[in-house]
Amino acid sequence: MTEAQAPATKQFKCSQCGAKVQFAPGTEVMKCPYCEAEVRIPSSEEEIVELDFIAFLREAEQGEETREQRTVRCAQCAAQFDLPPNITSSECPFCGSNVVQEGASRKTLKPKSLLPFKIDQRGAWERFRAWIKALWFAPSDLKRYAQTEGKLNGMYVPYWTYDFDATSFYRGERGDDYWVTESYTTTENGKTVRKTRQVRKTRWRSVSGTVWNTFDDLLVLGSQSLPRKHTEALEPWDLTNLVPYGDEYLSGFRTEQYTVDLAQGFERAKEIADDEIRATIRRDIGGDHQRIHSVRSRYDDISFKHLLLPVWISAYRYRQKVYRFLINARTGEVQGERPWSWIKITLAVLGIAAVVAVCVILGNK
Numbered sequence: 457m458t459e460a461q462a463p464a465t466k467q468f469k470c471s472q473c474g475a476k477v478q479f480a481p482g483t484e485v486m487k488c489p490y491c492e493a494e495v496r497i498p499s500s501e502e503e504i505v506e507l508d509f510i511a512f513l514r515e516a517e518q519g520e521e522t523r524e525q526r527t528v529r530c531a532q533c534a535a536q537f538d539l540p541p542n543i544t545s546s547e548c549p550f551c552g553s554n555v556v557q558e559g560a561s562r563k564t565l566k567p568k569s570l571l572p573f574k575i576d577q578r579g580a581w582e583r584f585r586a587w588i589k590a591l592w593f594a595p596s597d598l599k600r601y602a603q604t605e606g607k608l609n610g611m612y613v614p615y616w617t618y619d620f621d622a623t624s625f626y627r628g629e630r631g632d633d634y635w636v637t638e639s640y641t642t643t644e645n646g647k648t649v650r651k652t653r654q655v656r657k658t659r660w661r662s663v664s665g666t667v668w669n670t671f672d673d674l675l676v677l678g679s680q681s682l683p684r685k686h687t688e689a690l691e692p693w694d695l696t697n698l699v700p701y702g703d704e705y706l707s708g709f710r711t712e713q714y715t716v717d718l719a720q721g722f723e724r725a726k727e728i729a730d731d732e733i734r735a736t737i738r739r740d741i742g743g744d745h746q747r748i749h750s751v752r753s754r755y756d757d758i759s760f761k762h763l764l765l766p767v768w769i770s771a772y773r774y775r776q777k778v779y780r781f782l783i784n785a786r787t788g789e790v791q792g793e794r795p796w797s798w799i800k801i802t803l804a805v806l807g808i809a810a811v812v813a814v815c816v817i818l819g820n821k
Contacts, residue, residue: 478708506759614678631745678714
C-alpha cells in the first residue's frame with residue numbers, strides 16, 4: 457500500500473440548499489437533513505461477480521481498481537477508518553480512544569459490492585436500549601449511557617467472501633459397537649448370587665478415503681479491530697441483496713479499511729471450512745464412532761468478493777476496560793461485551809441468603 461496526500465472526499469450536495477445529503481437507511485435515496493429534499497441513487501447495471509483468487513494473487517493486484525481514502529489508525533486498537541470531511545480528530549468508534557488525522561491517505565482495493573444500511577440510527581438505539589435493559593446486574597452508569605445519543609456510529613465493515621471446492625484425503629478409524637454377555641457376582645438378601653449383563657464394546661478398524669465439499673460465499677471478516685465471536689454472531693447476512701458499490705451509499709457513514717488481506721482471509725476461510733470438511737469425513741467413515749487422524753485438503757476453483765457490510769458500533773469504557781456493542785444494520789441483531797456490577801451481584805446474593813435464613817428460622821419454630 458502506498459501513502460499519498462489525501463484527496464478530497466467525495467460529497468453529494470443538495471440541489472435546493474447546497475447542504476450535504478446523506479444516504480437514508482432502508483431507501484434508495486440520499487436525503488438532505490435540513491430541507492429534506494431527496495436525491496435518488498441511480499440504479500447500477502453492473503454485475504456483481506466473483507474474482508479469480510489465484511490470478512489476482514499472481515498479478516499482485518495489478519490492474520484492479522483501487523481507491524485512496526483519508527484514513528486514521530487508532531494507536532490503541534489498530535483500527536483503520538476514514539474521518540468525515542473537515543474533521544481532523546475524533547473518537548475511535550471501535551474503542552473510544554482519541555485519534556488525530558495525520559494528513560495521509562491509504563490506497564486500498566475498491567469493494568465491488570455492499571449491503572446498504574437498512575436500520576437508521578433511531579432504530580439502532582431502540583434495539584441497543586432494549587438489549588441493555590434486558591441485561592441482568594448491569595452497572596447503573598451503563599444504563600445511563602444508553603440514554604445518551606451521539607456515540608452510536610454507523611460503520612461499513614470490510615469482509616471477504618470465498619467460493620471454492622475442497623478435495624480432502626483422510627486417514628482414521630471406524631468404531632462399530634457390539635454387545636457381549638458378562639457374568640458377575642453380587643449380594644442379595646445377604647447371599648452371594650451370580651448374574652449376567654449385556655456390556656457394549658467397540659471394535660475399531662483403520663479407514664481412509666476422499667471426500668468433496670463445495671463452499672459458496674464463505675464469509676470472512678476483513679478487520680482485526682472487532683471481536684470475531686461477536687461479528688460472527690451478527691450473521692446471517694442477506695448477501696442475496698448485495699448491490700454494486702456506489703459512493704452514494706457511504707454518504708453520512710464511516711468506512712473501516714481492511715487490515716486482513718486477501719491471502720490472510722483465505723487462511724481463515726479454510727479454518728471455517730474445516731468444521732464442515734470433518735463433518736463430511738465422519739459421515740463418510742460411518743459406524744457408531746469415528747476417529748480422524750489426518751486430513752489433507754486441496755482447494756480448487758477459488759474465487760472471492762471484497763464487500764462492505766453495515767454495522768452500528770458503540771464503544772463503552774467502564775473501569776478502564778473497553779466494551780463494544782455491535783448491531784447488524786440489516787436485521788437489528790445486537791451482540792456485545794458487557795460489564796457486571798459486582799455491587800448488585802453482592803446485594804442479590806446477600807438478599808437471597810437473608811431469605812433462606814428467614815425460611816430456616818420460620819421452619820424451626
